[in-house]
Amino acid sequence: MATVRFExxxxxxxxxxxxxxxxxxxEDGELAVLVGPSGSGKTTAxxxxxxxxxxxxxxxxxxxxxxxxxxxxxxxxxxxxxxxALYPQMTVYKxxxxxxxxxxxxxxxxxxxxxxxxKTLGLEDLLERRPRELxxxxxxRVALGRALVRQPQVFLMDEPLSNLDAxxxxxxxxxxxxxxxxxxxxxxxxxxxxIEAMTLGxxxxxxxxxxxxxxxxxxxxxxxxANLFVASFIGSPAMNITEGSxxxxxxxxxxxxxxxxxxxxxxxxRPDDGIGAYAxxxxxxxxxxxxxxxxxxxxxxxxxxxxxxxxxxxxxxxxDVYAYFEGGPPVSNPGLAESPxxxxxxxxxxxxxxFVARLSPQSKAREGDAIQIAINDRALFFFDPDTGVRIG
Amino acid sequence: xxxxxxxxxxxxxxxxFSLIALYPVAGIVLAxxxxxxxxxxxxxxxxxxxxxxxAEAWTQGHFASYLRSSLIVxxxxxxxxxxxxxxxxxxxxxxxxxxxxxxxYLFLLGLMVPLEGLVIPLYFDLRALSLxxxxxxxxxxxxxxxxxxxxxxxxxxxxxxxxxxxEAAAIDGARRWSILWRxxxxxxxxxxLTMMVLIFMWTWxxxxxxxxxxxxxxxxxxxxGLAFFQGQHVSDVTLLAAGAVIVALPVVVVYIFLQRxxxxxxxxxxxxx
Numbered sequence: 001m002a003t004v005r006f007e008x009x010x011x012x013x014x015x016x017x018x019x020x021x022x023x024x025x026x027e028d029g030e031l032a033v034l035v036g037p038s039g040s041g042k043t044t045a046x047x048x049x050x051x052x053x054x055x056x057x058x059x060x061x062x063x064x065x066x067x068x069x070x071x072x073x074x075x076x077x078x079x080x081x082x083x084x085a086l087y088p089q090m091t092v093y094k095x096x097x098x099x100x101x102x103x104x105x106x107x108x109x110x111x112x113x114x115x116x117x118x119k120t121l122g123l124e125d126l127l128e129r130r131p132r133e134l135x136x137x138x139x140x141r142v143a144l145g146r147a148l149v150r151q152p153q154v155f156l157m158d159e160p161l162s163n164l165d166a167x168x169x170x171x172x173x174x175x176x177x178x179x180x181x182x183x184x185x186x187x188x189x190x191x192x193x194x195i196e197a198m199t200l201g202x203x204x205x206x207x208x209x210x211x212x213x214x215x216x217x218x219x220x221x222x223x224x225x226a227n228l229f230v231a232s233f234i235g236s237p238a239m240n241i242t243e244g245s246x247x248x249x250x251x252x253x254x255x256x257x258x259x260x261x262x263x264x265x266x267x268x269x270r271p272d273d274g275i276g277a278y279a280x281x282x283x284x285x286x287x288x289x290x291x292x293x294x295x296x297x298x299x300x301x302x303x304x305x306x307x308x309x310x311x312x313x314x315x316x317x318x319x320d321v322y323a324y325f326e327g328g329p330p331v332s333n334p335g336l337a338e339s340p341x342x343x344x345x346x347x348x349x350x351x352x353x354x355f356v357a358r359l360s361p362q363s364k365a366r367e368g369d370a371i372q373i374a375i376n377d378r379a380l381f382f383f384d385p386d387t388g389v390r391i392g
Numbered sequence: 393x394x395x396x397x398x399x400x401x402x403x404x405x406x407x408x409f410s411l412i413a414l415y416p417v418a419g420i421v422l423a424x425x426x427x428x429x430x431x432x433x434x435x436x437x438x439x440x441x442x443x444x445x446x447a448e449a450w451t452q453g454h455f456a457s458y459l460r461s462s463l464i465v466x467x468x469x470x471x472x473x474x475x476x477x478x479x480x481x482x483x484x485x486x487x488x489x490x491x492x493x494x495x496x497y498l499f500l501l502g503l504m505v506p507l508e509g510l511v512i513p514l515y516f517d518l519r520a521l522s523l524x525x526x527x528x529x530x531x532x533x534x535x536x537x538x539x540x541x542x543x544x545x546x547x548x549x550x551x552x553x554x555x556x557x558x559e560a561a562a563i564d565g566a567r568r569w570s571i572l573w574r575x576x577x578x579x580x581x582x583x584x585l586t587m588m589v590l591i592f593m594w595t596w597x598x599x600x601x602x603x604x605x606x607x608x609x610x611x612x613x614x615x616x617g618l619a620f621f622q623g624q625h626v627s628d629v630t631l632l633a634a635g636a637v638i639v640a641l642p643v644v645v646v647y648i649f650l651q652r653x654x655x656x657x658x659x660x661x662x663x664x665x
Contacts, residue, residue, distance in 0.1 A: 052559050073565040085556035089578040098574075102565035146564070 481546020
């Protein structure tokens with residue numbers, strides 16, 4: 001077991017920066033997730049750590065060893081690949097034993113270690129099968145077993161769940177979390193799925209365009225996103241984003257956007273904010289769908305924290321009601337948010353004027369109704385319109 | 393999807409092409425079984441199966457010696473070419489090194505230049521080394537020619553092999569040598585076997601090189617021997633047919649023996665190509 005440290009790590013592929021100046025300290029025994037859309041550099045970072053790509057600048061440490069120049073076999077790591085990369089002509093047993101044999105483990109010990117790993121993952125009955133005779137889920141477990149059997153210093157996982165169906169994915173996710181906790185092996189996990197990242201990671205590194213955006217606990221990312229990109233990437237449905245202007249209102253501030261105007265509260269009630277400096281200027285506003293409530297069910301919300309909207313679409317999923325309505329103008333610099341061309345379903349949301357609110361299932365709001373939405377002012381996020389950095 | 397009518401048409405077309413391809417072959421096989429000395433040209437079923445032609449051809453034509461020579465040459469060429477092609481294909485298919493593009497095109501040149509263009513200078517080169525009229529004169533040039541094809545073939549296969557397989561083995565602690573022989577070659581078996589069959593076939597059937605390089609009768613390969621045999625027995629059709637069958641048989645046997653792998657290799661090869 002060991003810590004992992006990226007120290008200004010960078011990678012260029014023929015003039016293109018795939019990873020820029022990555023600084024990341026991962027603690028011993030921690031499960032850290034690298035998450036981001038495709039091309040964000042998360043996989044490059046993992047491959048640098050594995051030694052599958054040479055580093056262009058900076059350093060990578062595993063424990064107290066600088067591993068920049070070491071070949072993969074000398075880094076004491078194990079990796080689970082997206083396509084599993086099982087040796088097709090070997091049985092499950094031989095797949096698990098291969099790494100031990102290559103490392104000249106005594107034949108007597110190999111058997112014990114393979115059987116232990118097989119038992120942990122419920123593979124005992126499959127040991128004589130070949131990969132092509134296994135289901136996708138079974139292959140996935142063999143891939144995990146092959147990593148586990150060597151008891152490496154660090155586990156590397158490259159989108160290990162993306163080839164599984166939704167149900168199996170959830171099961172396997174829980175399984176990975178269990179095994180990682182049981183063995184306490186430092187794990188670096190790459191995914192493009194923010195739910196996977198938030199549920200698995202003790203800390204999550206959000207990446208974009210080869211640059212680290214924020215490395216924090218899931219709650220930290222959710223409550224205190226560093227910038228508009230992180231804010232729009234984390235959370236489902238995605239945060240509603242619009243452009244508005246911050247105005248003085250009495251002794252406090254208010255934000256006006258589209259046809260709406262909401263009180264922000266006195267600056268001293270938001271002590272960590274820098275929004276005071278933005279009074280009278282254009283800002284970007286983010287409101288999480290779950291920070292909104294049907295005002296008829298949230299009595300006592302003051303008038304200046306409500307907005308009156310006409311429900312365009314109501315989706316009832318049982319536990320929640322999603323109400324869609326006209327929000328404010330879209331962000332004129334869409335590059336600041338999660339890319340609308342990304343493969344995430346919610347990605348297009350930033351381009352539209354439509355807001356979505358996650359309401360209680362008791363809400364009686366119907367399509368076409370004009371209703372009042374109550375908004376918790378602590379749940380308003382403000383971003384600099386030029387840089388996307390969060391200002392409050 | 394296709395209706396019965398479509399299927400019928402398909403079968404008619406396939407059957408007629410098979411017939412065109414098989415007619416001369418069947419003609420020779422049937423002729424070989426005709427009564428010895430009969431002037432049965434064309435296509436006629438023998439009244440009974442006569443094996444006498446084969447015995448006669450075998451002794452008169454010294455086919456035992458020719459087949460032995462062919463076997464020595466073909467097996468050596470296949471063995472060495474396969475070994476070398478796997479390694480060079482691995483290098484070209486999975487590694488980047490200085491000059492790999494130029495070197496690869498150099499290899500391709502070996503595929504493009506016909507043997508007819510090389511055989512005369514080759515003869516003088518080998519004579520200078522006193523290798524003419526030895527097995528070496530047949531084995532070495534054919535290894536060279538086969539490695540050009542073999543490298544091309546194995547490179548295509550290794551290029552199409554999932555990269556992660558190589559990377560997984562590298563992380564598991566395997567060095568390049570082990571990755572090749574323990575992980576990739578077992579995986580590549582159909583492609584390797586297909587390559588071996590093709591090289592065996594081409595080497596076995598090579599005529600020009602043997603004609604130019606070898607003068608001793610004891611070194612003659614089967615196709616060359618067959619040519620001499622034909623020269624001596626121009627009129628004896630049944631005997632010639634028997635000789636032809638004897639020479640062709642080993643290739644057919646090898647093909648049938650490996651055909652399951654062969655087909656699979658061709659298919660994976662075509663996807664690669």
